[in-house]
Amino acid sequence: MKLSEWRMLVEEQGCFEMVSRLLERIEKSKLNAYITVCREESLRKAKEYDKGELKGRLAGVPVAVKDNITTKGIRTTCASKMLSNYIPVFDAHVVERLKEEGAIIIGKTNMDEFGMGTTTETSYFGVVRNPYDLSRVAGGSSGGSAAVLAGDEAVLALGSDTGGSIRCPASFCGVFGLKPTYGLVSRYGLIPYANSLEQIGPMANSIDDLALLLEVISGKDERDSTNAGRKFEFREFKKFRIAVIKNMTAEEQIMDRFYDTLSGFEYKEIELPSLKYALAAYYIIAMSEASSNLARYDGVRYGHAVSELTSWGDYFSRVRAEGFGEEVKRRIMLGSYALSAGYYGKYYLKALKARTLIMEDFRRAFKDFDVLVSPTMPSLPFKIGELKDPLTMYKMDVNTVPVNVAGLPALSVPIGFIKGLPVGIQIIGNYFEESKILSFARMLVAE
Amino acid sequence: MVSVEDVYHVARLAKLAISEADAEKFRKEFEEILGYFNVLDEVSEEVRPTFHVLEIKNVFREDIPREGLNQDLALQNAPRKEEGYFVGPKVVE
Numbered sequence: 310m311k312l313s314e315w316r317m318l319v320e321e322q323g324c325f326e327m328v329s330r331l332l333e334r335i336e337k338s339k340l341n342a343y344i345t346v347c348r349e350e351s352l353r354k355a356k357e358y359d360k361g362e363l364k365g366r367l368a369g370v371p372v373a374v375k376d377n378i379t380t381k382g383i384r385t386t387c388a389s390k391m392l393s394n395y396i397p398v399f400d401a402h403v404v405e406r407l408k409e410e411g412a413i414i415i416g417k418t419n420m421d422e423f424g425m426g427t428t429t430e431t432s433y434f435g436v437v438r439n440p441y442d443l444s445r446v447a448g449g450s451s452g453g454s455a456a457v458l459a460g461d462e463a464v465l466a467l468g469s470d471t472g473g474s475i476r477c478p479a480s481f482c483g484v485f486g487l488k489p490t491y492g493l494v495s496r497y498g499l500i501p502y503a504n505s506l507e508q509i510g511p512m513a514n515s516i517d518d519l520a521l522l523l524e525v526i527s528g529k530d531e532r533d534s535t536n537a538g539r540k541f542e543f544r545e546f547k548k549f550r551i552a553v554i555k556n557m558t559a560e561e562q563i564m565d566r567f568y569d570t571l572s573g574f575e576y577k578e579i580e581l582p583s584l585k586y587a588l589a590a591y592y593i594i595a596m597s598e599a600s601s602n603l604a605r606y607d608g609v610r611y612g613h614a615v616s617e618l619t620s621w622g623d624y625f626s627r628v629r630a631e632g633f634g635e636e637v638k639r640r641i642m643l644g645s646y647a648l649s650a651g652y653y654g655k656y657y658l659k660a661l662k663a664r665t666l667i668m669e670d671f672r673r674a675f676k677d678f679d680v681l682v683s684p685t686m687p688s689l690p691f692k693i694g695e696l697k698d699p700l701t702m703y704k705m706d707v708n709t710v711p712v713n714v715a716g717l718p719a720l721s722v723p724i725g726f727i728k729g730l731p732v733g734i735q736i737i738g739n740y741f742e743e744s745k746i747l748s749f750a751r752m753l754v755a756e
Numbered sequence: 757m758v759s760v761e762d763v764y765h766v767a768r769l770a771k772l773a774i775s776e777a778d779a780e781k782f783r784k785e786f787e788e789i790l791g792y793f794n795v796l797d798e799v800s801e802e803v804r805p806t807f808h809v810l811e812i813k814n815v816f817r818e819d820i821p822r823e824g825l826n827q828d829l830a831l832q833n834a835p836r837k838e839e840g841y842f843v844g845p846k847v848v849e
Binding site for chain 2: 394395396398399491492505531534535537585586588589590592593600604607608609610611612613614618619620621622623624625626627629630633638639641642643644645646649655656658659660661662663664665666668698699700703715716
């Protein structure tokens with residue numbers, strides 16, 4: 310449901326009635342898209358709205374928030390056993406902004422554990438199902454946030470994107486999802502996985518909704534020292550120099566649909582040679598940062614604990630063995646390996662050098678073009694359990710990770726269905742040129 | 757080549773207790789994944805590394821005192837607490 314449709318229905322039926330119906334729908338849902346539903350608080354806010362006491366640009370609008378974004382007094386789990394009972398004592402910057410604009414936080418959405426996955430299958434709370442085919446995945450890691458939009462269980466949603474975690478599920482569920490330029494949205498209160506790569510971003514059922522949500526959550530916040538201090542304001546563009554990135558590909562049927570979508574436009578085809586390093590560079594950087602970030606989980610200040618307080622080395626090792634799932638352990642260990650004596654130069658430093666090359670390739674491309682396009686995902690949504698080994702799963706991120714490595718903004722736009730399953734196109738823009746991306750997307754959707 | 761000893765070594769570094777069966781499974785996977793990472797061998801050593809994508813340096817804020825968490829809130833999620841302190845494992849045997 311689009312925001313305009315929600316507002317019309319609220320006008321007719323009242324916010325309390327509409328939120329009650331939404332909660333009923335969530336209760337009966339088969340998607341497993343929410344980890345926590347904020348029933349009482351949502352109904353209370355809806356009543357406030359009906360009395361005219363809730364004001365703001367998102368007044369009375371149900372927004373779903375990914376469960377790695379900190380919400381004061383509302384359990385925030387990162388879909389991990391480690392944090393399954395964690396109740397934050399403060400709000401993330403983006404959550405403060407939602408509240409200031411009168412939004413209703415309807416619930417916390419399911420995800421891959423700590424954002425580490427492409428299918429939401431690594432969640433401690435079980436897999437999210439694709440609204441278009443319950444036997445298939447919704448994508449990941451923000452699978453819950455995409456599924457609730459496609460399944461009419463929220464009107465807007467927040468996700469986070471470290472290597473495609475907004476765009477992949479947006480593509481698999483047929484919704485819009487934007488990974489903003491690094492630094493546009495404050496990461497204060499985003500439970501970290503890989504700080505130098507990740508951004509919180511908006512997910513929605515229309516371009517207008519996406520732009521509005523980005524306007525609300527972007528802006529200066531001194532609590533995130535990597536915040537660029539910029540506020541996003543949507544500006545319409547009409548003319549674009551378009552390039553297809555030829556070495557970002559997909560299955561044949563997806564490529565056919567991709568070129569069909571572009572058929573009304575003039576475009577050139579280009580190759581970015583250093584993209585061949587992007588996947589390896591991404592995973593090395595992400596795993597290295599994860600191994601450092603997740604060192605904080607020690608079972609002392611918060612999080613999972615084990616019954617016996619033995620020696621510290623033994624205690625921490627057992628807390629972490631029980632609290633983390635397999636994929637999280639895999640990435641922490643590989644990150645520790647990449648950073649360990651003797652391997653730092655071969656892996657971590659090499660990945661940062663590759664990052665320089667990838668950024669240079671993009672910089673050259675944006676001298677001649679305004680937007681770069683590719684298929685978002687190389688394949689249609691997988692069957693649950695279809696991807697068996699980790700490396701095969703990692704390779705599904707090949708089209709989405711380059712922009713995180715470079716810090717660029719990128720959007721996934723739904724371009725219809727193949728065999729009943731959604732397909733997405735990825736639009737990449739230059740730094741802080743979200744308006745160009747969104748304007749071009751609007752033209753694509755109108756075609 | 758990755759050995760089972762290598763896996764135990766990084767597990768120790770990462771403070772993760774792992775079983776024998778897990779160690780063998782991870783060994784096989786690590787070999788495959790690290791093998792894939794070798795694509796970076798061809799990147800020249802001469803290239804300057806990029807640690808951070810934005811050219812932001814030395815971000816300071818005004819040094820003004822503000823309210824922090826009080827003791828109750830800070831301890832709210834602690835699995836064990838005593839007289840306003842966190843309780844942790846023994847550091848000295």
